[in-house]
Amino acid sequence: QVQLVETGGGLVQAGDSLTLSCAASNGAFSNYAVGWFRQSPGKEREFVGAIYWSTSSTLYADSVKGRFTISRDATENTVFLQMATLKPEDTAVYHCAARLGTPFSSEYTYPYWGLGTLVTVSS
Numbered sequence: 001q002v003q004l005v006e007t008g009g010g011l012v013q014a015g016d017s018l019t020l021s022c023a024a025s026n027g028a029f030s031n032y033a034v035g036w037f038r039q040s041p042g043k044e045r046e047f048v049g050a051i052y053w054s055t056s057s058t059l060y061a062d063s064v065k066g067r068f069t070i071s072r073d074a075t076e077n078t079v080f081l082q083m084a085t086l087k088p089e090d091t092a093v094y095h096c097a098a099r100l101g102t103p104f105s106s107e108y109t110y111p112y113w114g115l116g117t118l119v120t121v122s123s
Helices: none
Strands: 004-007 010-013 018-024 032-039 046-052 058-060 068-073 078-083 092-100 117-122
Touching: 004 092, 018 032, 018 092, 018 117, 032 068, 046 068, 046 078, 058 068, 078 092
Parallel strands: 010 117
Antiparallel strands: 004 018, 018 078, 032 046, 032 092, 046 058, 068 078, 092 117
16 A cells, blocks of 8 residues: 655745655555645645656646646655646645556546645735
């Protein structure tokens, strides 16, 4: 079973950049896809992007394409979500999640979840 821990959230201003990390605390991400999801108050959780560990291939939601980048570091067994040109509407709790196999945008295909880290973007 994969246990995930997100770090890196905080309060930033619009236009700033921020990088979130997702670490597997009890194993490696081999053969897993790691996805990032976010949930704003009063809204449903939405897909942000995902990476397939084995190939580093990525998938992004249209709302963040060109601003957010997902990468991985095999030595640290960590996946990163680099967020640039942040907007107030990016304010949310960001979760990482893992599933065996290739990335999917549906949250229901990810059985393993972290508790999330809050990102607040002020205008």
